[in-house]
Amino acid sequence: xxxxxxIGFGSVGQALARMLLANADRLQRQxxxxxxxxxxxxxxxxxxxxxxxxxxxxxxxxxSGNRFGRPACGMTSLEACERLDYDVLVxxxxxxxxxxxxxxxxxxxxxxxxxxxxxxxxxxxIAFGYGELKTLAAVHGGRLLFESTVMDGAPVFNLAAxxxxxxxxxxFSGILNSTTNYILTRMEEGVALDAATADAIRLGxxxxxxxxxxxxxxxxxxxxxxxxxxxxxxxxxxxxSRSGIGDMSCARLQDALKRGKRWKLICRGWRDGDxxxxxxxxxxxxxxxxxxxxxxxxxxxxxxxxxxxxxYIVQKGPSPMDTAYxxxxxxxSL
Amino acid sequence: xxxxxxIGFGSVGQALARMLLANADRLQRQxxxxxxxxxxxxxxxxxxxxxxxxxxxxxxxxxSGNRFGRPACGMTSLEACERLDYDVLVxxxxxxxxxxxxxxxxxxxxxxxxxxxxxxxxxxxIAFGYGELKTLAAVHGGRLLFESTVMDGAPVFNLAAxxxxxxxxxxFSGILNSTTNYILTRMEEGVALDAATADAIRLGxxxxxxxxxxxxxxxxxxxxxxxxxxxxxxxxxxxxSRSGIGDMSCARLQDALKRGKRWKLICRGWRDGDxxxxxxxxxxxxxxxxxxxxxxxxxxxxxxxxxxxxxYIVQKGPSPMDTAYxxxxxxxSL
Numbered sequence: 001x002x003x004x005x006x007i008g009f010g011s012v013g014q015a016l017a018r019m020l021l022a023n024a025d026r027l028q029r030q031x032x033x034x035x036x037x038x039x040x041x042x043x044x045x046x047x048x049x050x051x052x053x054x055x056x057x058x059x060x061x062x063x064s065g066n067r068f069g070r071p072a073c074g075m076t077s078l079e080a081c082e083r084l085d086y087d088v089l090v091x092x093x094x095x096x097x098x099x100x101x102x103x104x105x106x107x108x109x110x111x112x113x114x115x116x117x118x119x120x121x122x123x124x125x126i127a128f129g130y131g132e133l134k135t136l137a138a139v140h141g142g143r144l145l146f147e148s149t150v151m152d153g154a155p156v157f158n159l160a161a162x163x164x165x166x167x168x169x170x171x172f173s174g175i176l177n178s179t180t181n182y183i184l185t186r187m188e189e190g191v192a193l194d195a196a197t198a199d200a201i202r203l204g205x206x207x208x209x210x211x212x213x214x215x216x217x218x219x220x221x222x223x224x225x226x227x228x229x230x231x232x233x234x235x236x237x238x239x240x241s242r243s244g245i246g247d248m249s250c251a252r253l254q255d256a257l258k259r260g261k262r263w264k265l266i267c268r269g270w271r272d273g274d275x276x277x278x279x280x281x282x283x284x285x286x287x288x289x290x291x292x293x294x295x296x297x298x299x300x301x302x303x304x305x306x307x308x309x310x311x312y313i314v315q316k317g318p319s320p321m322d323t324a325y326x327x328x329x330x331x332x333s334l
Numbered sequence: 335x336x337x338x339x340x341i342g343f344g345s346v347g348q349a350l351a352r353m354l355l356a357n358a359d360r361l362q363r364q365x366x367x368x369x370x371x372x373x374x375x376x377x378x379x380x381x382x383x384x385x386x387x388x389x390x391x392x393x394x395x396x397x398s399g400n401r402f403g404r405p406a407c408g409m410t411s412l413e414a415c416e417r418l419d420y421d422v423l424v425x426x427x428x429x430x431x432x433x434x435x436x437x438x439x440x441x442x443x444x445x446x447x448x449x450x451x452x453x454x455x456x457x458x459x460i461a462f463g464y465g466e467l468k469t470l471a472a473v474h475g476g477r478l479l480f481e482s483t484v485m486d487g488a489p490v491f492n493l494a495a496x497x498x499x500x501x502x503x504x505x506f507s508g509i510l511n512s513t514t515n516y517i518l519t520r521m522e523e524g525v526a527l528d529a530a531t532a533d534a535i536r537l538g539x540x541x542x543x544x545x546x547x548x549x550x551x552x553x554x555x556x557x558x559x560x561x562x563x564x565x566x567x568x569x570x571x572x573x574x575s576r577s578g579i580g581d582m583s584c585a586r587l588q589d590a591l592k593r594g595k596r597w598k599l600i601c602r603g604w605r606d607g608d609x610x611x612x613x614x615x616x617x618x619x620x621x622x623x624x625x626x627x628x629x630x631x632x633x634x635x636x637x638x639x640x641x642x643x644x645x646y647i648v649q650k651g652p653s654p655m656d657t658a659y660x661x662x663x664x665x666x667s668l
Contacts (some may be wrong), residue, residue, distance in 0.1 A: 019641060027500065153642050155497035162496040163489035166361065166666045167659065290648060293627050307353065307659045308487050312648035314624060325501065325641045332499045 001033040002334070003050075005084055007077050007107050008092035009041045011204060012121055012148075014062060015324035016090070017055040032332055038084050039068065040077040042093070048073035048084060078103065081110040088334060090327065091120035094207065097217045097237060101128035108133055108144070115140040119330040121323050123149040127224040127237050145333055148326025150176060150222045151299050154315045158329070160230055160303070167305045169230045171270035174301035175294050176222045178318065179206040179213035180245050180265045185295045188253045188262070193246070204320075205297055216244035219267050219280040227269040230303070233276035241279040248282060256284055262292040290314070335367040336668070337384075339418055341411050341441050342426035343375045345538060346455055346482075348396060349658035350424070351389040366666055372418050373402065374411040376427070382407035382418060412437065415444040422668060424661065425454035428541065431551045431571060435462035442467055442478070449474035453664035455657050457483040461558040461571050479667055482660025484510060484556045485633050488649045492663070494564055494637070501639045503564045505604035508635035509628050510556045512652065513540040513547035514579050514599045519629045522587045522596070527580070538654075539631055550578035553601050553614040561603040564637070567610035575613040582616060590618055596626040624648070 006013055020027070020034060027033070036055055038048035044061070045068040047053055061068050073080070081089060089111035093104050101124035108125050111118050113136055120126070125133065126146050137144045150156050151174075160169060175181050179200050186196035197214065200206035212218045220240040227233040227240075245265055256263055261284045269278045285292040290312055294300055300314040315322065340347055354361070354368060361367070370389055372382035379401040381387055395402050407414070415423060423445035427438050435458035442459050445452050447470055454460070459467065460480050471478045484490050485508075494503060509515055513534050520530035531548065534540035546552045554574040561567040561574075579599055590597055595618045603612045619626040624646055628634055634648040649656065 023500075023641075026502075030500070032500075154645050155493055158497040159489055159493060163492040163663065166357075166364070166366075166662045168360075288627070288629075290624075290627055290650070293622070293624055295622075307357075307662070308649075308656050309652045310650045311488050312646070312650070314646035314648060315642075316624070316644045316646070318643045322642050328500045328641070329497065 001035050002087040002331070003037045003085065004034050004088050004090050005080060005086040006036060006039040006090045006092065007081070007104070008094070009039050009044060009058065009062065010092070010094070011320040012323045012327070013092050014059060015320040016327050017059055019321065019324050019328055021055055030332070034331065037086055038073065038080050040080050044068055046073045046075065046077070046080070047071055048075070048080065050085060078106055078110060081107045082114075086116060088117040088119060088331065091118060091122050091125070092327070093122055095122060095124045095212060095218065095221060097124065097212055097221065100236070101125040105129050109136060112136040112140060112142045112144060115142050117143045117334050119145045119327055119334070121146070121148040121327055123221045123225050126228070127221040130225070130228045131234060143334055145330035146225070147330050148323045149225050151301060151313065151315055152318045152322035153325035153329060154313055154322070156301060156313065157229055158333070159313070164305065167307045169303055169305050171268070171304040172226055172230055172301055173266055173268045175264055175291050175299050176267045176301065177213055177219040177265060178297040178299055179210060180219070181294060181298065182296050184245060184248070184253065184263060184265070187248065187250045188257055190250050190254070192250065193248070214244050214246050216242045216265065216280045219265060223267040223269060223278050223280055226267070227276055227278045231269055231271065231276045233269070233278065235276065235278055239278065241281070243281045245282060260287045261285060262287060264291055264294070266291065335369050336421040336665070337371045337419065338368050338422050338424050339414060339420040340370060340373040340424045340426065341415070341438070342428070343373050343378060343392065343396065344426070344428070345654040346657045346661070347426045348393060349654040350661050351393055353655065353658050353662055355390055364666070368665065371420055372407065372414050374407075374414050378402055380407045380409065380411070380414070381405055382409070382414065384419060412440055412444060415441045416448075420450060422451040422453060422665065425452060425456050425459070426661070427456055429456060429458045429546060429552060429555060431458065431546055431555065434570070435459040439463045443470060446470040446474060446476045446478060449476050451477045451668050453479045453661050453668070455480070455482040455661055457555045457559050460562070461555040464559070464562045465568060477668055479664035480559070481664050482657045483559055485635060485647065485649055486652045486656035487659035487663060488647055488656070490635060490647065491563055492667070493647070498639065501641045503637055503639050505602070505638040506560055506564055506635060507600055507602045509598055509625050509633050510601045510635065511547055511553040511599060512631040512633055513544060514553070515628060515632065516630050518579060518582070518587065518597060518599070521582065521584045522591055524584050524588070526584065527582070548578050548580050550576045550599065550614045553599060557601040557603060557612050557614055560601070561610055561612045565603055565605065565610045567603070567612065569610065569612055573612065575615070577615045579616060594621045595619060596621060598625050598628070600625065
């Protein structure tokens, strides 16, 4: 029975809690059990109990709009990471670009520095601090897993690590930000950027402040994570050549459609001699391109390698359940 | 340094030999080495040498149209599997449906019965004998890996086994026979079935006798393998509800195109209560369907599961190199 500390309990954390509860019997038969000993949040309060918290009760609190009840804990999130007794830190606080991955980066640093394992769906700390965190994990004997930082639960990092052992990845490209792909799809139908953005927020896919999506920062963070992990580059989101979708118009999207094309926000990483290049930007794709067939919240990645033809992974219609599954898969890998 | 016995040395075996030679240094740094101690074929002769065969020389023989030179070996393929001293059997003889996976099934049975490891790109033995072979491997301590039996080197079985540990697959569907997908693509352009088939043979993708492709047997064998391994079904290719493309006409394909549809040969497996169903047949897909975007030799699989949205794996333009890579990946997994 692993003791887990949760930092963050938004839609992904709640989906993970529901998944753990609904599949408890099957997971137990696989020899897997998790005891939540702390849940720390920005807006719902903090609770901690070494004997184990009742995730069902916490879900009830959230669903009824209440803050968490007892046993309340006066520590900060960082203090919890530094002092509580846990086996694995589940870091699912929101992405922060402006603060270069903080405070999640400090949370993860504290856990790894104590030799604890970390699973995270937060791409910020990996995008900004992967090199340092990897070293910390190696020195202190912890593990750092982050499958759900890109394409939710769809296997990307596990696939590269476990299923491409004899190969060398040379480039990747993808549609990795669901919010902008949804907005572009709606704008092709004539819905203005602002209205489409509001819809994405109402559907719960975009965050309340969708600036990170619109400006390409979320995509740049994912691109940095992929460039670091798949290509061994030393880049942060700030190093990714980046443009967003803020200047795109319905008319331009519809004009492309008439010509059999679609504009898509494409993330790329590739080797250029000894350099690794990374970019995020709108590209006009021919309708025959696999990426041009992706609507709404779909996402996809193409992995190019020395020993295989291009392989694509595509997910159709992901939800927070998929991100939660990525975390569960990482927890099972530990 | 693992000692390998090769049964079969056609386009896939030759691609694997080239890959091993071209990447020898990199693989050695990964701690991997392979010594071919026997190569047995139907048409090129048999050679065996415990000190190791020169794969470059064998490739030279094949390329110049000669049979293998010395050291010739008078054993049959089956005797080689039973008697030679090897660590891993690389079974890459052609698919046989009429003989229910033989003679490859006997080769693999002999190797596993001696506690040896087996990697194979031949779907016949897995489609007809997976249950027995799995038991043999478990009893005698060998391993049986077959990534390249479906979608060449693209990770399907490794992905399910290594990247979906906490999940349960509920259904799969796919375009898994490249030859028929190529033929259908050409027929949409007005090329008749026979002429398109001849082109596929000339391009080296279809076998000299493409009946297994046209009649859906190759697809049924892959469907049986997937139903067994992903869904735990006890089915052979003979149990798969099957129809091929022999009755399709250019006119019907082109009529569908005009209506925004495409006919594709689709493999399916799904749970139906306590039963597992499996089928292969032509389906008219809407152009928006991801599978409708696959041309020529492309292939794809959709995996549906309890805890994730549908995930697709797509490969664009595979060649025998991709199948060879699947074998290399399996060899590295051992």
